[in-house]
Amino acid sequence: MTAQGGFSRAFLTRFGSVARIRRLLPALPLVVGLLVLPGCGNSGEPVVNVYSHRHYDTDEALFQRFTEMTGIEVRVVSASADELIARLEREGEASPADVLITVDAGRLHRAKERGLLRSVSSRELESAVPEALRDPDGYWFGLTKRARIIAYARDRVNPDDVQTYGDLTDEQWAGRIVARSSENIYNVSHLASIIAANGPEVADAWVRGVVANFARAPQGNDTDQIRDVAAGVGDLALVNSYYVGRLLNGEDEAGRELARQVGLIFPNQGGRGTHINVSGAGVTRHAPNSANAIRLLEFLVSEEAQRAFAEGNFEYPVREGVQWAPTLAEWGDFRSDPLPLSRLGELNNEAVQIFDRAGWR
Numbered sequence: 001m002t003a004q005g006g007f008s009r010a011f012l013t014r015f016g017s018v019a020r021i022r023r024l025l026p027a028l029p030l031v032v033g034l035l036v037l038p039g040c041g042n043s044g045e046p047v048v049n050v051y052s053h054r055h056y057d058t059d060e061a062l063f064q065r066f067t068e069m070t071g072i073e074v075r076v077v078s079a080s081a082d083e084l085i086a087r088l089e090r091e092g093e094a095s096p097a098d099v100l101i102t103v104d105a106g107r108l109h110r111a112k113e114r115g116l117l118r119s120v121s122s123r124e125l126e127s128a129v130p131e132a133l134r135d136p137d138g139y140w141f142g143l144t145k146r147a148r149i150i151a152y153a154r155d156r157v158n159p160d161d162v163q164t165y166g167d168l169t170d171e172q173w174a175g176r177i178v179a180r181s182s183e184n185i186y187n188v189s190h191l192a193s194i195i196a197a198n199g200p201e202v203a204d205a206w207v208r209g210v211v212a213n214f215a216r217a218p219q220g221n222d223t224d225q226i227r228d229v230a231a232g233v234g235d236l237a238l239v240n241s242y243y244v245g246r247l248l249n250g251e252d253e254a255g256r257e258l259a260r261q262v263g264l265i266f267p268n269q270g271g272r273g274t275h276i277n278v279s280g281a282g283v284t285r286h287a288p289n290s291a292n293a294i295r296l297l298e299f300l301v302s303e304e305a306q307r308a309f310a311e312g313n314f315e316y317p318v319r320e321g322v323q324w325a326p327t328l329a330e331w332g333d334f335r336s337d338p339l340p341l342s343r344l345g346e347l348n349n350e351a352v353q354i355f356d357r358a359g360w361r
């Protein structure tokens with residue numbers, strides 16, 4: 001769009017010369033207000049394109065609500081996080097994406113490092129999302145929170161015996177821990193938090209201690225770890241809290257039964273707190289509708305949206321004072337590690353090296 005004297009072509013077509021516009025100036029705030037609605041991105045189209053790893057009915061309902069409120073249509077492309085990141089890289093400047101929604105601060109940091117996101121300044125986002133749960137430069141914002149908890153077999157483990165992540169290295173757990181691969185970002189980010197809190201030597205020793213207690217070689221996803229604890233393959237596993245919430249509330253009766261056999265420990269309550277992470281979003285570097293993208297993010301951290309958005313995946317809202325889903329309320333409040341999550345991405349490489357060196361495959 002070309003501009004004359006700072007006014008867009010559309011504006012000039014409508015109101016004539018710059019001189020005429022100057023005569024109209026007292027009325028300008030109203031006129032500009034009308035032109036800005038319903039969604040003035042750079043493209044001017046009332047649309048926002050979202051690349052999301054999430055595919056929950058609650059998200060669909062929320063996006064519809066956003067459209068009702070703003071007139072901005074939300075178009076969603078769903079795929080795995082790695083696919084979406086690869087797609088953004090491939091599309092480059094031509095990408096139609098305005099927003100990337102994905103999980104884990106480590107992965108959001110990766111998207112930032114690869115130049116796929118842009119810095120956003122929004123008082124709304126900055127006041128709703130606690131500082132530790134967003135990028136310090138505004139490249140991404142946490143939208144929901146998850147805890148890395150210890151799932152244990154209720155009939156074989158006394159939870160008093162395993163109150164910290166460090167306790168997992170105790171020899172009483174030899175042959176009793178199941179885990180997923182160290183290539184998984186949840187494990188990488190968790191180890192990054194141990195490096196941040198205790199340094200690389202302690203992190204190295206921790207990995208060796210846990211590996212020595214493995215019941216089997218790492219395999220599967222978090223749900224598989226819960227299944228294997230319930231089935232007696234092992235007695236303890238590190239998993240993200242929402243996997244237990246999902247199973248407990250799922251359609252599948254067998255899954256609900258499995259989850260009931262497993263107890264949850266929120267580790268490190270006497271110390272730095274339980275390791276937490278987020279699913280979050282950023283505005284893409286080449287967003288054609290960046291103003292709409294920011295409005296969508298601001299909507300997703302509003303009180304109205306936070307509860308539903310978090311509940312869609314049995315996660316915790318990032319915004320203070322928003323009600324938790326009943327299952328999470330039953331589990332109770334807990335102390336979270338206050339570490340700024342941007343550190344997890346920064347320590348990602350070091351964590352990967354320690355996993356390799358210490359033999360967690």
Ligand SMILES: [Fe+2]
Nearest residue numbers: 103222240243
């Ligand atoms: Fe997950």
